[in-house]
Amino acid sequence: MTTIRIQSEPFDVNAEIAALTTGRSDVGAVVTFSGHVRADDGLAALRLEHYPGMTEREISSHVRDAEMRWPLLGVTIVHRVGTLLPGEAIVLVATASSHRQAAFSAAEFLMDYLKTRAPFWKEESRGSETQWVEGRASDEERAKRWE
Amino acid sequence: MRLLYFAWVRQKVGLSEETIAPPANIRTVGELAEWLGSRGPGYAEAFADLKRLRAAVNLEHVSFAAGIAPDDEVAFFPPVTGG
Numbered sequence: 370m371t372t373i374r375i376q377s378e379p380f381d382v383n384a385e386i387a388a389l390t391t392g393r394s395d396v397g398a399v400v401t402f403s404g405h406v407r408a409d410d411g412l413a414a415l416r417l418e419h420y421p422g423m424t425e426r427e428i429s430s431h432v433r434d435a436e437m438r439w440p441l442l443g444v445t446i447v448h449r450v451g452t453l454l455p456g457e458a459i460v461l462v463a464t465a466s467s468h469r470q471a472a473f474s475a476a477e478f479l480m481d482y483l484k485t486r487a488p489f490w491k492e493e494s495r496g497s498e499t500q501w502v503e504g505r506a507s508d509e510e511r512a513k514r515w516e
Numbered sequence: 517m518r519l520l521y522f523a524w525v526r527q528k529v530g531l532s533e534e535t536i537a538p539p540a541n542i543r544t545v546g547e548l549a550e551w552l553g554s555r556g557p558g559y560a561e562a563f564a565d566l567k568r569l570r571a572a573v574n575l576e577h578v579s580f581a582a583g584i585a586p587d588d589e590v591a592f593f594p595p596v597t598g599g
Contacts, residue, residue, distance in 0.1 A: 404599055417598070418522060418523065419598070420520070420522060420572070420575075420591060420593070422575055423572055423575040423576075423591070426575050426576075427575075427577075448598060448599075459599070460598070460599050480599060483598055483599040484596075484597075484598060484599035485596065486577065486596065487596060487598045487599070488522070488572070488591075488593065488596050488598070489596055489597065489598025489599070490522055490523035490593065490594065490596065490597055490598075491597045491598070492523070501523050501524045501594065501597075502597040503594075503595070503597070504594070504595030504596065504597055505597075508599075
């Protein structure tokens with residue numbers, strides 16, 4: 370089961386875990402990663418925009434790639450867009466498998482690809498100043514490990 | 517051809533999308549980007565340094581060497597920063 374949602378509303382990690390596990394007894398491991406807004410250098414808010422259509426397509430293709438690499442029983446990816454404040458969760462990756470190693474590895478793989486391939490852009494605001502976040506070479510390097 | 521712009525590319529161009537018919541000699545994403553850069557001051561700023569830009573054709577990441585066709589949807593944007 371694959372769930373991909375792009376939404377402005379917050380998400381509930383426990384509800385997403387329940388959706389992956391309820392009614393089944395073959396899932397032995399669920400790994401969740403959630404990314405949160407840090408208040409670096411006085412950051413007041415983040416605004417995220419994305420490319421509707423391409424985002425879902427890009428994420429789906431990486432989920433299919435993950436499913437070919439590891440024996441997964443379910444994947445849930447929720448990415449928020451719009452205005453987010455420090456402390457708020459931005460992204461959730463949850464992977465379910467029979468055993469933990471596949472779930473850990475797939476979650477890391479999917480996060481690395483979300484960072485470098487999924488068409489989202491972050492704009493930071495501090496006071497009255499706004500600035501687009503630049504892509505990081507270290508994220509590119511991390512994603513290359515999987516090639 | 518449908519063109520989409522995101523993040524600071526959208527802000528500099530002043531549009532999120534437009535439909536245009538580029539000249540027939542424009543055959544690649546890179547040639548399209550250079551031609552767009554000649555369309556006005558906002559475009560010139562957005563397309564001044566193609567190394568800072570990425571592109572997608574019909575919802576897939578492509579290089580600037582990729583070919584384009586009249587019915588394509590072409591998007592220009594900065595390197596992505598999700599997650």
